[in-house]
Amino acid sequence: MAPAACNYGFTWHDKIEHFFAFFVLALLLDFxxxxxxxNLLKAAVLLLYGTGIEVVQLFVPCRDCSVIDLLADVLGIALYLFSIPLIKLFPVLKYRWEE
Known part of the structure; x- marks a missing residue:
């Protein structure tokens, strides 16, 4: 019996998961x-990690390497960068930037 086809088509929920996962990873790395x-080094480390995940998926059955996933990763990192001023407003989190 032949293995079942694995083409699931394009889904947005996967991209949204990438987006929020890399937002959280950026926050955790920064903290x-x-x-x-x-800075650029922290962002590059996360982007390298995301790229590595996508490359590994080339060798996993029923998975694929997606540039759109990488774009979602970049947007999640960018959202963290641009949300830092808002995060500083939370008393429980602002200690990260205090001297």
Missing amino acids: SFPGKPF
Whole structure:
């Protein structure tokens, strides 16, 4: 018996999951190194991680490498970067930027 086809088509929920996952990863990475600002190096590390995940999926059955997933990753990282001023307003989180 032949294996079942794995083409699930394009779904938005996967892209939304990538978007929010990389927002949270950016926040966690930034808070892990409070002495350093969120900069290009931190963003590049996350983007490299996302790229690695996509490349690995080339070798996993029923998975594919998607540039749109990478775009969702980048947008999640960018959302974190642009939301830092709002995050600073939360008393429980603003300690990250205090000296």
